[in-house]
Amino acid sequence: MREAIACGDFYQINYTARQSFDTYGSPMSIYRTLRAKQPVPYGVLAWLPHLPADPWTLCLSPELFIRIEEDGVVRAEPMKGTLPYSDGEPLDIRSEQLRADSKNRAENLMIVDLLRNDLSMLARPGGVRVEELFKVTRFGQVLQMTTPIRCDVRPQVTMANIIEALFPCGSITGAPKKMSMRYIADSEGGARGLYTGSIGYLQPAANTLRARGSFNVAIRTLCLQPNNDHSLACKGVMGVGGGLVYDSTAQSEYEEIHWKSRFLRGLPAGFQLFETMLVQQGRCALLEQHIERLCTSAAALGFTADKSALTQQMEHAVNAQATHASLRMRAVLFHNGKCDIQFFALDSAGASASVSVSAMSSAPASAAAATAASASDSATSADRVAMATTRIAPRILPNHDLLRRFKTTWRQHYDDDLKHAVKSGDFDVLYFNHDGYLLEGARSSVFIHYQGAWITPALSLDVLPGVMRAQVLKHPEPYLGTDHVSQERITESMLHQADAIVLTNALRGCIPVRLISH
Secondary structure, three states, rough: OHHHHHHHOEEEEEEEEEEEEEEEOOOOHHHHHHHHOOOEEEEEEEEEEOOOOEEEEEEOOOOOOEEEOOOOEEEEEEEEEEEEEEHHHHHHHHHHHHHHHHHHHHHHHHHHHHHHHHHHEEEEEEEEEEEOOOOEEEEEOOOOOOOOOEEEEOOOHHHHHHHHHHHHHHHHHOOOHHHHHHHHHHHHHOOOOOOOOOOEEEOOOOOOOOOEEEHOOOOOOEEEEEEEOOOOOOOEEEEEEEEOOOOOOHHHHHHHHHHHHHOOOOOOOOOOOEEEEEEOOOEOHHHHHHHHHHHOOOOOOOOOOHHHHHHHEEEEEHHOOOOOOOOOEEEEEOOOOOOOEEEEEHHHHHOOEEOOOOOOOHHHHHHHOOOOOOOOOOHHHHHHHEEEEEEEEOEEOOOOOHHHOOEOOOOOHHHHHHHHHHHHOOHHHHHHEOOOEOOOOOOOOEEEEEOOOEEOOOOOOOOOOOHHHHHHHHHHHHHHHHOEEEOOOOOOHHHHHHHEEEEEEOOOOHHHHHHHHO
């Protein structure tokens, strides 16, 4: 790129990259949260079903492309020049730092000249004027430098002429426009789509253009593809980039990309992390494993978590229950690092019991089982009658769902299905994904004995790394009477042909179950 600038092919290029992510919750709620965090003048929330790849568009654009006013005047305000900004910093000093920075000024001037040239093709003689050079405005966590330009158009100019002359906005191509666009097409990994295009509106007006309206530059724009399931989870992508000139450095441009996209980071998750543990006479056998999983999940999802403080808090809570034979402890971790701990009594079905069964032959009842305890928040005394039962959930889950890898309070669908299962006398329901592979239960991990071997769904299917699941995999002999368990993809046919099915969770241990077909 520097060689091309030195050769005079162009003198600025606006290069962009893509950031991929997962979202959870209503796109409308996400948009409201983002707008509150980064107020912008040209935001858009749009549902565009004719774009099946990315039907949801959440645009947090701070940049004006063109505004057509009631009297027909056309205004543009190209944006070039960025500095990070944090609350408490002196705004005037940081603004002056941006305004005085030679590189940012050069970027801004190049694009202003480009836009002036584009507008001149529409203007009356002398009709293009720069109204304020190097205007600095705060948008959330960044300062942006813009230069407003006014254009008095000729009487015969039409809206089609305006779009032809100005689109796409030079601030997202580079200068000269045609050469920079050619370089972008050759060097970027794929089409930008709606990103760096424009979103706006037109209304009838009594001017020579017969219209008034406003169009943004579609930057800071999230395109979301729903997973088409109950969870409102979406796959998202956002383009982000900046203007590169001869004296740009890779490090500074990389930092600028992060400045521009950090409004996406640190958002409240909209859910909490939790762990449910069995406490017996002031002791939780798997406490260390629960804390480890909680902290690992917190790190992955951006929660604050002090492992030492959590360990101290939970150990103190467990030790205080020494007079109780068996309790269910629920620890809920909030986004800010606060942890709430509650204890619940276990019902009669959850009393501690040890069941030892030999390795399989043919009947499902021959599965091995370990220490059993209470079921979960929805447990009832109907949970254990002879051999527990389970059935396949009618709800099919998406093939990929990052949130399934973590134990979160975003689980209303699991709770609803489990409530129906318990009413039917079942211990749990089992979920398959759209590819037809077994995932897990609403409150348990799954092991099956199939064609002489024990197998369990692989974590790559986006299933919860259960604490008890990990114990069984690490020490399978006392639980399943075998020295090896493999992680594989299990089909519905394999599940029906299994010699035995065992469900596991940290409260119950290992539960042999019988599959109900209907």
